[in-house]
Amino acid sequence: MEGELKPMNAEQLRECGHRMVDFIADYYKDIENFPVLSQVQPGYLRQLLPGSAPVHPDTLEDVLDDMQRKILPGVTHWQSPNFFAYYPSNSSVAGFLGEMLSAGINMVGFSWITSPAATELEMIVLDWLAKALNLPDDFLSTGRGGGVIQGTASEAVLVVLLAARDKVLRKIGKDAIGKLVVYSSDQTHSALQKACQIAGIHPDNCRVLKTDSSTDYALSPESLSEAITHDLAIGLVPFFLCATVGSTSSTAVDPLLALGKITKDRSALIQSLSTNPEFLKNNASEKNVVVDYKDWQIPLGRRFRSLKLWMVLRLYGLENLQAYIRNHIKLARDFEKLVAQDSRFEIVAPRKFSLVCFRLLSPQSDEDCANKLNRDLLDAANSTGKIYISHTVLSNKYTLRFAVGAPLTEERHVVDAWKVLQVEASNLLRTL
């Protein structure tokens, strides 16, 4: 490149951008050659990097060389076809292009005026998504609903909790915050517990209702009803239930219809989260003819988030996206069949989507031994670097989770992953 890198320069961006595209494309070409789960030790990187930032510029090639030799060995490769842990965080060609475009335009869309297209495209593509999911019309922006892309699922849980909290406190007074009660099951994601901590809900008032295999770990409407009756009797104020479609541990599905009605009204959210400082006032907002997404979320600032979803929906189309999800579910079903054919293993919870919960049976009847055996199997399989899986505990049983969903995963990866688990299981059983 000619001369030093400027803060911004179209031709330097072009040249360096092309170089970076090649680096990333090469990363995907090689991705199966890395251990899926990084095998580095805590603190490995500090020894490899200088103690302070350089005074004078390094070159892009220097940085990419460090990326390859020092950083990538410390990366756990979520996009590897052999990543079966947690839930997938899918990359895609279209999604990557959307991220590039959003980073390139680099605007901050807190109010409509700060980039009208960012707000309007988000409203439109979330209506597209609601229609693609066959949600009732109440969810569309044309009614009292409307969508917003939150930064994370945790923030989505938090903002609805805040909307519900403030709606009830407007009725009964702010001093009653200590009386508010939240309900969930023992399968609900920890994001709810964190949201309650943040929102100042008294920890004694967070009801975690027990589930078991009799309902496939779904919340029972009867136990909810009992808990609410009891809380009302002692003068507390039930105000929030978190139900789950596809829990993290085992994809349990709570019976939404039996649990109660959802209100679908954006105004509670906006009343809870809006601020209106002088330095953000503008004609369009004051005339109340536009959406200002700053009032639908925790942060003020926000990216041009909708570009990514827009490009994914357009560049793949709904039919291909449906086929993509169905293929992952089919691959999980294949894995489930493989587990079922090996009598040394058991399926712990019924497979509903693309997650299989299973465990190795212990020759000893002792539950502690069985749990240790499965923990050892997890560690042994992940230490090979060939696959990465994670775990949960269901009814006190340490349970392995095999979640299919990485964009490069094919049938052969699932078959090979099962072989790794079988080999490591045989090794462990031999040492017992």
Place this chain on the structure above:
Amino acid sequence: MEGELKPMNAEQLRECGHRMVDFIADYYKDIENFPVLSQVQPGYLRQLLPGSAPVHPDTLEDVLDDMQRKILPGVTHWQSPNFFAYYPSNSSVAGFLGEMLSAGINMVGFSWITSPAATELEMIVLDWLAKALNLPDDFLSTGRGGGVIQGTASEAVLVVLLAARDKVLRKIGKDAIGKLVVYSSDQTHSALQKACQIAGIHPDNCRVLKTDSSTDYALSPESLSEAITHDLAIGLVPFFLCATVGSTSSTAVDPLLALGKITKDRSALIQSLSTNPEFLKNNASEKNVVVDYKDWQIPLGRRFRSLKLWMVLRLYGLENLQAYIRNHIKLARDFEKLVAQDSRFEIVAPRKFSLVCFRLLSPQSDEDCANKLNRDLLDAANSTGKIYISHTVLSNKYTLRFAVGAPLTEERHVVDAWKVLQVEASNLLRTL
């Protein structure tokens, strides 16, 4: 491109990525040709786009064509050299490359194990940053401090408020949340008000202390001390002061040393925000030898955030970054001189960094007329599409803000912006 776009494919990513780099480089080449502030009307985009997502894929060229013809007219161009509104949200070649790389690797770094390099690089580059800013050693990760990149400044304000709230509630009991008092000035960013709403601080207990031009809109330690004394006397519990270095309205600087001591201890933050669900447990976290950034922030998920800062620090080097900031301050000083030379205008607050607060003087002495005149000047200047500035109110005076900081801004842009303001001021004064 050969065949349909696959979910992920190295060679398709390469081909499409190169195309997108060219689109973005061309955008920067043309950026001065767009109106800085988008001139579209509310709802413009819905008429231009279909009502639902396509069933079959569109091509990348279709999407880029829509981007150019339908989306870009609705974009307010924060990276334009003629953007002087709010505060800058700087793009840069290096920052763009960091975003690309982060989107390419696309991992989720909530716990150390989920990508050790993401956590470790963030700790290292934030130590680099602390050293570059000459912060005391207490702020480094090697002591009880350590940095974290929050999603937004609003989240940074919220998490320290939560840490302070929970620290005091651990002493005095959770039931005392209604007694907690927060202090700030009337210049403090609205992010604090929103954080208080979220954290369940009683709105009656948020003290907004008045400032005026006698302290250049900085918070006075005496008025803080008086307020605290009063609150203690009536049995309330003061627990949080938000001081500001460079307020949003006028870059006012609160006197940090006179206002009190900071505690610099990450443990209060982690105690407030940690959760430990079974499905995220792992050996490294349980041995307590690693940092899990999920416990330092609101969300669970997080990107490989440090890559961007790492690339900016390395590809520019500290000396160039210092020169870059100093140049923006110099350009603001140039603008301030231009304003001072035109007796029709006044400087409203002293310029400290790269923001100039100024207003057009009204021939009438009526304050309402003067405010209307400046509001009209703002609208007139922004409607030209040649520049974008924003406003605030200081001591009841409607005040124009000229914030220098976009990466492409040069002296000529500042000079031309001043000419636009002079021409529009002359037009307005002529009609009075």
